Amino acid sequence: MLWIDIEQESAASEQLIFDQFKCHPLTILDARRARHPPKIEHFTDQSFVLLRELVADHEGLAFDTLQVAGFIGNNFLITRHENPSPAISSWLDSAKLSGLMARGPMVLFASITNSMGLAYLDLLLDFEPALSEYEDTLLSTQGDSVLRDLISCKTWLRKLKRLHSYHDRVYLELLTHLKQEHGDDIDAIHSVTDVYEKFERLNSLSALYYDLAGDLIDGHISLTSHNLNETMRILTVVTAIFVPLGFLAGLYGMNFDNIPELHHPNGYFFLVGFMAIIATSLVAIFKRNKWL
Structure with a gap:
């Protein structure tokens, strides 16, 4: 079992490795592209998997990703990424690496991507209390800043939802391929199943939080519109009261001598x-x- 991790190597150095392991030229192009949706392709003697790893998180849901390519053969694994990968680095320094490699390249790759899924899961679970707080304080906390925060959260959740839908499909196809072509490799199937279930959960959580954020935005806008309607109703009532009063005040404020009530001794009090x-x-x- 051989694991080759390629990071910030020259194109010529990479090509020597890819040629030696007979990697398909189109998969090499996909691995070298700056941005490419996660995908999977199968060949006679190897599988190509392209994923996006969470490499940095900021306040809230803002995150950056790193493209990680995996070439999985019968007795080798090649991983390629432009910048340092937290998941790969953690396994390179792990004392369990030798035992994991003995179980095969597919198990090793599944363990690496399982670490990627855990990072995404931590990001979503850390955001859950903030989403619950928005939900609990919706009636008492309103304003443009809250609406901006919710819209920002929905934007990042949309990106997570789209990303995990790709990962979910990739690992479903990988699991299906293993069951059809390598049904006797129970260890690999079990490892890939664990990762598939994790990405499936991430996909459903992202969709759930995305819908909740959308509902909170709609609720916030509805409450703001309701408060505005209440204000407009009060202003309309006040206007309706003062319109006839203003008409009478304007009528008897005209400077004409032939107004019958003008010289009446009690005209002012009558009006x-x-x-x-x-x-x-x-x-x-x-x-x-x-109405009041």
Whole structure:
């Protein structure tokens, strides 16, 4: 069993290794591309798997990924990545490496990718309390900052959801291939099944959290719209009360001598009383209709 890990090697040095192990030229091109969706291809004597590993996380859900390519043969494993891989580094320094390599290249590759899945799982589980807090304080905490945070979380969850859907399909196809072509290798099938179940859980968790974030955004917008409607209703009621009062004040504020009530000794009190009756009546009508 031979494991060759390629990191920041020259193209010529890489090519010598790939040629010696008869790696397909198109898979080499895919492995060297800066960004490529996770994929899997099978050949007569080897399988090619391309995954994306979580290499750095920041505050919240923001994350960076590293493309990791694996060429899995009958007695060899070649891994290629441009920058340091936390999962690969952890296994290179592990005391369990020799025993793991004795179980075969597929088991070794499954163990590496299982470490990748655990990093994604930790990222999602660390975010779960924040999502629960958003959910619990939705009614009491509102504002543009909360909405921006939720939209940012939904954006990163969309990326995780898309990424894990790729990983889920890749490992499902790998598991199917193992059962069909290497059904007697129970150890490899068991190891790949564990990783497939982990990526399947990550896919479902990402989709669940994505839907929850979307529901929280919709709820936040609905509450904001409701509060705005309540404010507009109050302003409309106030406007409806003062429109007839303003009309009367404007009518009797005109500078004409032939206004009949102008020279009445109690005209002012009659007008103020009539305006008070109008305002009181409108307030009573609005309260009866539960507009106030």
